[in-house]
Amino acid sequence: MLRAICTYRCSALARVLSRNLHPHLKTSTKPFNCSKASSQLLHTSAASRKVDKAYTYDEAFKQSVEDPEGFWDDVAQGIDWYKPYTKVVDNATPPFTKWFPGGELNTCFNCLDRHIENGIGGRIALIYDSPVSGKIEMYSYQNLQRLVAKFAGALNSLNVGKGDRVVIYMPMVPQAVIAMLACARIGAIHSVVFGGFAAAELARRIEHAEPRVIVTASCGIEPSRIVTYKPLVDEAIKISSFKPSTVVLYQRDQCTGDIIPGRDITWDQVMERAEPHDCVPVLATDPLYILYTSGTTGDPKGIVRRNGGHAVALNWSMKNIYGVNPGEVWWAASDLGWVVGHSYIVYAPLFNGCTTVLFEGKPVGTPDAGAFFRVIEQHKVISMFTAPTAIRIIRTEDPKAELIRQYDLSHFRDMFLAGEHLDKDTMQWARRAISAPVYDNWWQTESGWAITAHTVGLGRPMDEKLETTGKAVPGYNVKILREDMTEADRGELGQICVKLPMPPGTMGTLWRADERFKKTYFEKYPGYYDSSDAGVMDEDGYVSIMARTDDVINVAGHRISTKSLEEGMMKPSFVVDAACIGLKDGIKGHVPLGFVIVDKTVSMKKEDMIKEVKKSVREFVGPVAAFKTAVIVPALPKTRSGKTVRGILAKIVHGEPYKVTPTMDNPQCLDQIKDVLISEGYLKENGEQGEAKAAA
Numbered sequence: 068m069l070r071a072i073c074t075y076r077c078s079a080l081a082r083v084l085s086r087n088l089h090p091h092l093k094t095s096t097k098p099f100n101c102s103k104a105s106s107q108l109l110h111t112s113a114a115s116r117k118v119d120k121a122y123t124y125d126e127a128f129k130q131s132v133e134d135p136e137g138f139w140d141d142v143a144q145g146i147d148w149y150k151p152y153t154k155v156v157d158n159a160t161p162p163f164t165k166w167f168p169g170g171e172l173n174t175c176f177n178c179l180d181r182h183i184e185n186g187i188g189g190r191i192a193l194i195y196d197s198p199v200s201g202k203i204e205m206y207s208y209q210n211l212q213r214l215v216a217k218f219a220g221a222l223n224s225l226n227v228g229k230g231d232r233v234v235i236y237m238p239m240v241p242q243a244v245i246a247m248l249a250c251a252r253i254g255a256i257h258s259v260v261f262g263g264f265a266a267a268e269l270a271r272r273i274e275h276a277e278p279r280v281i282v283t284a285s286c287g288i289e290p291s292r293i294v295t296y297k298p299l300v301d302e303a304i305k306i307s308s309f310k311p312s313t314v315v316l317y318q319r320d321q322c323t324g325d326i327i328p329g330r331d332i333t334w335d336q337v338m339e340r341a342e343p344h345d346c347v348p349v350l351a352t353d354p355l356y357i358l359y360t361s362g363t364t365g366d367p368k369g370i371v372r373r374n375g376g377h378a379v380a381l382n383w384s385m386k387n388i389y390g391v392n393p394g395e396v397w398w399a400a401s402d403l404g405w406v407v408g409h410s411y412i413v414y415a416p417l418f419n420g421c422t423t424v425l426f427e428g429k430p431v432g433t434p435d436a437g438a439f440f441r442v443i444e445q446h447k448v449i450s451m452f453t454a455p456t457a458i459r460i461i462r463t464e465d466p467k468a469e470l471i472r473q474y475d476l477s478h479f480r481d482m483f484l485a486g487e488h489l490d491k492d493t494m495q496w497a498r499r500a501i502s503a504p505v506y507d508n509w510w511q512t513e514s515g516w517a518i519t520a521h522t523v524g525l526g527r528p529m530d531e532k533l534e535t536t537g538k539a540v541p542g543y544n545v546k547i548l549r550e551d552m553t554e555a556d557r558g559e560l561g562q563i564c565v566k567l568p569m570p571p572g573t574m575g576t577l578w579r580a581d582e583r584f585k586k587t588y589f590e591k592y593p594g595y596y597d598s599s600d601a602g603v604m605d606e607d608g609y610v611s612i613m614a615r616t617d618d619v620i621n622v623a624g625h626r627i628s629t630k631s632l633e634e635g636m637m638k639p640s641f642v643v644d645a646a647c648i649g650l651k652d653g654i655k656g657h658v659p660l661g662f663v664i665v666d667k668t669v670s671m672k673k674e675d676m677i678k679e680v681k682k683s684v685r686e687f688v689g690p691v692a693a694f695k696t697a698v699i700v701p702a703l704p705k706t707r708s709g710k711t712v713r714g715i716l717a718k719i720v721h722g723e724p725y726k727v728t729p730t731m732d733n734p735q736c737l738d739q740i741k742d743v744l745i746s747e748g749y750l751k752e753n754g755e756q757g758e759a760k761a762a763a
Contacts, residue, residue, distance in 0.1 A: 124525040124538070127387070131541035131570070138541070139166070139571055143379045146418075147181050148172045149348040152375070158568045162589045162596070163581070166376035166571040167351035174355055174374050175219075175252035176346040177382070178417035179212040188212075190394060192417060194446050195241045197427035198438060199288040200321070206241065211248075213343070214241075219249040221341035225313050225332075227279050229254030229347055232357070234278040234311070235403075236269060236300060238262045238287035239427035242317045242334060243403050244413055246282045251355060251374075254347040258357040258369070261404030261707060261730070262287045263294050266302035268729040272359050273307040275367045275578065284317040285324035290432040297324030351375020357578045358406060360512050368587075369578030370512055372409075376571025377515065380542070381410055382418035384516050384572075388508075388540060389483060390523040391450055393420035398446075400426055400439065400453040402707065406512040407486065411452055415516075424448060430457040437470035440501070444474040451479075454486040455507075456644075456709030458497050463643045466666055468500035479503050481523060485510060487710050488612070488630050490637040491534050509536040509612050511598065513588070515572045518543050518565065518598070519610045535609040542570030547604050548592055555603075560613055563602045564595035620649030620657045622693050627659070629713065632694060635687030636661050639679045641669040646703050648717040650696070650749075659684075660749070661697035662716060662740070673699055700743050702736035716740070720749055 122130075131138045136155040143155070152170030182188065188209035195204040206214075227233060233250050235257055237243035243259070250257035258276045260269055262284070273281070281304075287294040297316060304310060316324050317334040326333070355377055357369040385391045397416045401407035403425075416423035424446060428438055430453075439461065442448060465471060482497060482505045489507040497505045504527075508520035521528045521537040528537065539545035544566040547555040555561035567589075573596075577584040591597050602612045613630045620627055629647045636645035644664040649657030663680055677697050684694040704712040707730055718725035719741060727734045744750035 122387075122525060122541075124522055124541075127525055127541040128539065132544045135542070135568070135570070139379065142383045143167060143375075145382050146172060146177055146375075146378045152351060156568065161567050161594075162569070162585060163576060164568040165352050165575075166373070167379070170351040170375055171348040172351060172375060172378060173252065173254075173346035173348055174378055174414070175215060175248045177378050178248060178251070178414065179208055179215060180346060182208045182420050183212060187394075187420060190420070191422045193241060193244060194396070194422060194424045195427070196424060196442055196446065197239070197288075198433040199290060199427055200319075204241065211245070214245050215248040215252060216343035216345070217338055217341050218245050219252040219344035221315070221337040222249055222255060222280060223253055223344050224337070224341055225280050225315075227253065227255050229349065230256065230353070231280075232256045232258060232276045232278040234269075234273060234276060234281045235259045236262055236264075236281060236283045236296060237317070237403070238284055238294075238296070239403060239425055240284060240317070240319075241425060242282075242284070244425060247356075247403070247409075247413055248417075249344075252346050253344055254349045254353065256354045256356060258359070259404050259409065260359070261402060262296060263707075264299075264404075264729050266299045266306065269299060269303035270307040271367050272369075273303060273311065274309045275359075275369060276357055277309050278311050280313045280315060281311050282315045282317075283324075285319045286322040288319075288321055288427065290429055293321055295322060295324070301325075301327070349374050352575070354575070354578075356409065358409060358512060368580070368583070370406075370515075370574045371576050371578050372515055372572075373575045376573070376575075377414070378418060380516055380570060380572025381415035384540075385415050385419035385421065387524040388517055388520050388522050389450055389452075390481065391416070391419065391421055394422070395450075396422040396424065396446055396448045398424035398426065398442065398448045398451040400430075400451060400457060401486075404707075406515060407452065410516055422446075430460050431464045435470055436461045436464035437473060440471050440474040440476060443476055443479055447478055449478060450481040450483065452483045452485070454709035455484045455489040455493055456487050456705060456711075458484065458493055459644045462493065462496055463664070463666065466668060468496075471500045476501055476503065481506060483508055483520075485517070485536075488633065490634050492637050492640075492642075494533065504533070506533065507536045509600075509610070511600075513574045513596075514543075514569075515574065516540075519545065519612075532607070532609050535605070535611045538608045538610065545604070545610060546595065547602065547610075548595070552592060557606045558603055560601055560603055562592065563598045563600045563610070563612070564592050565598070566595055569596055620659060622649075622657055622659065627688065627692055629659075631688050632659050632661065632684060632692060635684035635692075635694070636663060636680050636697070638683040638687060639676070641666045641671060641676060642680065644703055644711075645680075646711045646713055646716060648713055648720065650720060658696070659692060659694045660720060661694065662700050662703060663697055664701070664703060665699055696749075698743050698747050698749070700736075700740050702733060702739065704734070704736055704740075705732050706730040707732045720744060722750065 140155045148170055150171035152167035157165040157168045189207050191205050192208040192211045193206040233255050235246050247257050260272050283296050283300045285297050314331045352373050354371050355374045356372050359367045359369050391397050399407055399411035485508045494505045506521040508517045510517045517540050519536045520540050546564050547561040548564050549555050549561050588597055600612055604610050632647040633645045643666055646662045647659050650660040652658045680697050704715055715725050
């Protein structure tokens with residue numbers, strides 16, 4: 068059912084209860100002002116803004132590394148400022164680079180209000196498509212801004228102001244986007260936690276961020292079950308040493324969460340009472356959000372993103388990296404809890420005046436492997452961003468692309484993939500299936516936007532380079548370094564680093580952990596950001612990511628990346644997905660052990676499949692890989708963002724204790740993998756490493 072959302076609707080009961088229920092709810096907020104006069108405060112307005120400078124890739128990259136101040140000063144004219152910055156960059160205390168110091172702006176204004184003032188308030192800003200709930204909703208820029216302004220007033224009425232933290236623990240619903248933008252509107256710092264994280268993990272983030280308010284929903288909806296969120300929030304607050312004053316609960320139709328009197332208030336109640344709030348100017352160097360990286364141990368590692376550089380870089384990236392223009396429909400099929408969700412579901416497309424899609428569903432099972440392509444056809448999506456794992460899952464269920472061919476994708480221009488290694492076969496399969504280019508790009512939670520990419524907005528790359536992650540994006544002076552800090556030869560495997568200063572939009576520090584920030588990312592290679600990824604750069608400057616540093620295995624003195632081994636394993640047409648780890652060996656140090664998922668529809672003996680995989684790796688990597696062992700498993704452990712958890716595979720094989728990470732999407736597969744390893748002799752019944760196989 069398609070519903071145009073024009074006004075906020077709440078129940079009569081909520082209107083009655085909201086008047087005298089919550090002790091922290093104030094009766095008034097700062098008055099809302101969205102008049103044209105507000106734009107007169109800006110030193111860059113629609114009328115005076117410079118026209119986007121036309122660059123080729125080579126011109127843009129050259130200027131960005133030789134004259135970063137001039138380059139980013141030009142780019143910053145695409146953003147509206149309340150107060151001009153005093154200088155483009157302050158790098159007096161590296162690595163704590165400050166972009167656009169002295170400048171004042173508001174991220175929410177740049178996402179919503181300025182588009183309304185420029186006459187496009189009626190344009191659709193957000194499409195909410197939820198096959199799990201049966202809803203499709205459209206929000207214009209004007210209607211989204213009204214809701215955001217009102218929830219900003221609601222937060223203000225709960226004593227949330229500039230610099231205060233708000234934890235958002237929500238499913239993929241519009242209210243999560245509204246809460247993020249509302250925080251930005253009043254200068255509060257949001258920290259979105261992936262919905263469904265266990266209570267203990269949520270508690271650690273609450274303790275670290277110390278939020279005044281938690282915004283949550285009663286439940287999330289999976290294809291086969293309801294995930295109740297409110298009990299997890301209640302348990303997290305119970306075990307946390309820090310107690311937020313208020314929980315705002317969005318009650319969904321599918322289930323109702325319990326209200327704890329004196330602390331909890333429903334979304335409807337607080338919205339009913341709230342007055343709209345105007346945008347609050349913040350410094351360019353003030354934090355916009357904290358995003359905790361997955362799988363941390365000890366104190367959480369909270370990436371801090373600052374308002375000014377974030378707005379400038381992400382606004383620029385939509386057109387210049389992804390080739391998407393204002394008014395076009397863009398879709399990042401990720402989760403709001405990950406960096407892709409922050410950058411490319413919410414902020415970048417709205418900065419750029421695009422229409423962005425918020426999808427509450429899965430690549431398969433909602434209802435089938437054609438789900439993504441139904442969305443592309445129905446909403447006229449011109450480009451999308453997703454993870455290679457999503458494409459592999461679709462390929463497993465629809466190997467001949469029969470479901471995909473049911474949809475009209477003639478308008479679709481580009482598919483961008485990141486977050487996990489994109490092998491050539493998956494890329495080629497996807498390209499045939501959708502009849503459009505498929506591009507790999509590489510970036511990290513820490514960077515916030517692409518480090519290397521095929522910048523289609525600055526010129527489309529040659530086909531023969533599509534197997535790489537592209538060239539360094541303008542602003543990132545990427546180098547491949549050896550351990551001794553010398554630059555690696557072209558084609559030589561080394562550590563991928565970025566020469567300082569890092570460009571705008573990258574992390575400013577770690578929340579309350581400046582020393583950890585320096586030690587983690589800048590100590591090993593002074594003067595550079597250490598990505599902890601290994602890779603190579605070819606003669607033309609194209610970068611291939613080979614592995615996380617921890618995933619480079621040493622076979623008889625030869626450093627071999629798991630990526631290259633996995634690429635070889637993926638060559639046979641019947642292989643759907645693959646992972647490789649280093650199996651400890653008394654003679655060679657390590658020997659590779661492969662895990663393979665195969666196409667269920669292929670009638671071929673298991674032994675023959677394994678032989679074909681071994682042969683493929685020998686041909687692709689060479690005999691130096693000593694690749695002699697592989698097992699067929701029903702599934703690989705994946706994070707919810709689609710990354711294979713190789714570390715846990717290594718611990719299982721070596722009989723070492725392991726912890727199921729809070730981000731793992733399918734922990735049930737671990738017992739299945741153990742059973743296969745036991746049957747193949749790699750693991751004993753008691754969990755110890757199998758001696759015969761280890762010696763092989």
